[in-house]
Amino acid sequence: PALCPKEKYGYDPRCRPWYSDTKLKSLWQGNFVHVMAPYRFATTDTVGTTACSGVVDPETGDYVGTTAIDLSPTDLFNNLKKVDADFY
Numbered sequence: 001p002a003l004c005p006k007e008k009y010g011y012d013p014r015c016r017p018w019y020s021d022t023k024l025k026s027l028w029q030g031n032f033v034h035v036m037a038p039y040r041f042a043t044t045d046t047v048g049t050t051a052c053s054g055v056v057d058p059e060t061g062d063y064v065g066t067t068a069i070d071l072s073p074t075d076l077f078n079n080l081k082k083v084d085a086d087f088y
Contacts, residue, residue, distance in 0.1 A: 018050045023066065026056060026066075046072050046075070052067065
């Protein structure tokens with residue numbers, strides 16, 4: 001709550017579920033890839049998901065951050081349509 005108070009203006013990724021959930025799971029479960037449930041992207045208004053992995057300092061065990069990639073089935077499909085191949 002101190003980091004992400006209600007009515008706070010601006011964008012802080014540490015206040016987003018993909019960051020906080022990944023941090024908790026990374027500290028408790030070790031190395032893994034956490035895939036969020038599908039949701040609507042705010043910037044493109046398409047449905048997709050985010051795959052995240054925590055970054056932990058191997059010497060100290062301190063949590064350093066989260067790496068993430070957004071995956072959109074619509075974008076993947078549109079890009080595959082451009083490929084001239086017999087199979088994907």
